[in-house]
Amino acid sequence: MYAIILGCSTTGLNLAKELLEQGHEITILEKDRTRSDQANDLLGQISIVGDGCQQQVLKSIGLNRADVFIALSGTDEDNLISCQLAKHVFSVPKTIALINNPNNEELFRILGVDVRISSTSLILQHIEEELSASVVHMQALGSSARELVSITIPPDASAVGKRIADLNMPAESLISLIVTKGGNTRFPDEIFELQPNDQALVVTTPEKELEVRRVFTGVD
Amino acid sequence: MRALIVGCGWIGRWLSHELMDKGTNVTIIDNDPENLRRLSSGSGDSKIADACILGDGTLREDLERAGIMQADVLISTLNRDASNLFTAQLAREVFGVDQVICITRGDPVPDVYHSKGIEVFNITRLVGQSLAASIKEL
Numbered sequence: 001m002y003a004i005i006l007g008c009s010t011t012g013l014n015l016a017k018e019l020l021e022q023g024h025e026i027t028i029l030e031k032d033r034t035r036s037d038q039a040n041d042l043l044g045q046i047s048i049v050g051d052g053c054q055q056q057v058l059k060s061i062g063l064n065r066a067d068v069f070i071a072l073s074g075t076d077e078d079n080l081i082s083c084q085l086a087k088h089v090f091s092v093p094k095t096i097a098l099i100n101n102p103n104n105e106e107l108f109r110i111l112g113v114d115v116r117i118s119s120t121s122l123i124l125q126h127i128e129e130e131l132s133a134s135v136v137h138m139q140a141l142g143s144s145a146r147e148l149v150s151i152t153i154p155p156d157a158s159a160v161g162k163r164i165a166d167l168n169m170p171a172e173s174l175i176s177l178i179v180t181k182g183g184n185t186r187f188p189d190e191i192f193e194l195q196p197n198d199q200a201l202v203v204t205t206p207e208k209e210l211e212v213r214r215v216f217t218g219v220d
Numbered sequence: 221m222r223a224l225i226v227g228c229g230w231i232g233r234w235l236s237h238e239l240m241d242k243g244t245n246v247t248i249i250d251n252d253p254e255n256l257r258r259l260s261s262g263s264g265d266s267k268i269a270d271a272c273i274l275g276d277g278t279l280r281e282d283l284e285r286a287g288i289m290q291a292d293v294l295i296s297t298l299n300r301d302a303s304n305l306f307t308a309q310l311a312r313e314v315f316g317v318d319q320v321i322c323i324t325r326g327d328p329v330p331d332v333y334h335s336k337g338i339e340v341f342n343i344t345r346l347v348g349q350s351l352a353a354s355i356k357e358l
Contacts (some may be wrong), residue, residue: 053302055327077278077306084305088330103280110313 001025004066006052006082007073008035011098015070016043027061031073052082055089063090071097076104083113112143135213138201145205146172151216155196158218165190170211173204221245222290224317226277226307227297228255231323231343235295240267249273249286277307280314293319301326308338 001024005012008030016026020043028047030036039047050057052073063069069086071079076099083095099108099118108116125137138148153159159167164175178186179199186192194200194216204212221244225232228250236259239246248271250256256272275282277298288294294311296304301324308322313336321339333340 053300077300077302080309081302081305084332085330088332101279107310107314111309 001067002027002062002065003068003070004029004061004063004086006030006069006071006078007098008032008039008047009072009074012070012072013039013042015072016046020046029057029061053078053085055085058082058085058090063092066090066092068092068094068096071095073098074100076100076108080104080108080111080113084111087112109140109143109145116140135209141203146203147206147209148176149202149204149209149212151200151202151213153194153196153198153200154217157196157216159194159216160196162194163190164188164192164194167215169215170204170208173202173208173212175200175202177201222247222287222292224249224283224286224288224291224294224311225297226250226283226294226304227299228252228259228272229297229299231297232295233259235297236268236271240271246271247273247286247291249275249277249282251276278303278310280310283307283310283315288315288317291315291317293317293321295321295323297323301329305329305333305338308333309336312336312338 003019003024003026005016005026005028008028012028016028019026026046028039029050029052030039030047031051033049036047036049048061052058063086069083069092071082073079079097083097086092086095094114096115096117097108097113099105099116102118102120105116105118105121136150138150140147175188178188178192180186181195181197200216202212223239223244223246225236225246225248228248232248236246236248248259251274253274256274260268260272273286275285277283277296288311294317296307298304298307304322304324308320311317312320320337321341324340324342325344328342329340
């Protein structure tokens with residue numbers, strides 16, 4: 001696989017190192033010569049100095065044959081525009097972007113960057129998950145606002161012993177699969193009764209997430 | 221008619237004077253106070269000073285402060301193509317501004333921006349074309 005990474009941050013460098021060790025071909029594009037030189041000292045001739053928003057630069061590093069483009073620069077506009085060029089000019093199959101400013105998450109989602117990584121949101125989610133210990137984000141679904149979450153039913157939850165049909169699920173939310181405590185998977189039919197420590201995989205939206213949690217755990 | 225101009229360089233300044241002369245309600249945002257001062261100095265018009273907002277035109281919150289919700293047209297004239305394309309997409313996709321115009325200087329941009337309803341003006345290309353047209357021997 002040929003991967004191009006935009007931005008020689010610590011994350012960019014470590015990712016490049018991992019991918020190199022797995023036997024992949026890597027180029028790191030970096031605006032700053034000093035940082036680019038550091039990467040070359042550490043990992044061999046791997047980094048090119050250049051602006052990732054310029055098509056000639058992207059062309060010169062062979063973006064048209066890349067399998068994945070990963071934009072990890074500290075500037076959201078560079079991450080977005082370079083991903084768009086990768087996708088629409090060079091037909092790169094997969095684009096991944098870091099979102100530095102959480103206010104830009106909506107824009108990146110609308111514009112269809114394949115995978116979006118928001119460090120602020122990730123940390124927030126972890127904190128929320130620690131606090132609530134119930135809703136775990138599995139995956140954002142395509143470019144829609146929907147997401148897949150996992151909820152483990154606490155032993156004292158109001159949903160224990162209830163049938164799926166009797167749960168008052170909010171709009172735009174669907175229980176897609178139950179992983180039982182014993183490790184079996186069940187498609188949820190209406191008469192299935194939830195047991196303590198069952199795990200429900202639910203498709204929902206960020207807005208409805210709290211309601212979904214209340215339905216399964218009884219906790220606000 | 222309300223116009224929001226992002227970037228108070230030469231283009232932003234020329235454009236804001238033109239639009240104000242036509243009676244358009246103009247707001248202009250730039251993150252460099254010196255650029256905004258260049259617009260208002262030499263003109264005794266207090267309207268111009270009121271139109272200036274100090275802020276970063278690639279940030280959602282600063283665009284909101286500059287009244288993007290009320291704007292009928294946004295023209296992005298920053299000095300980097302990537303910044304203009306970013307701001308134009310924020311205006312169009314997040315704020316739903318009716319008409320969005322974006323200045324570029326470098327490579328032709330992919331059709332994707334046009335298909336989102338963003339009008340892209342490559343000013344270096346336009347200048348090149350009009351220079352060629354004005355050379356008599358051609």
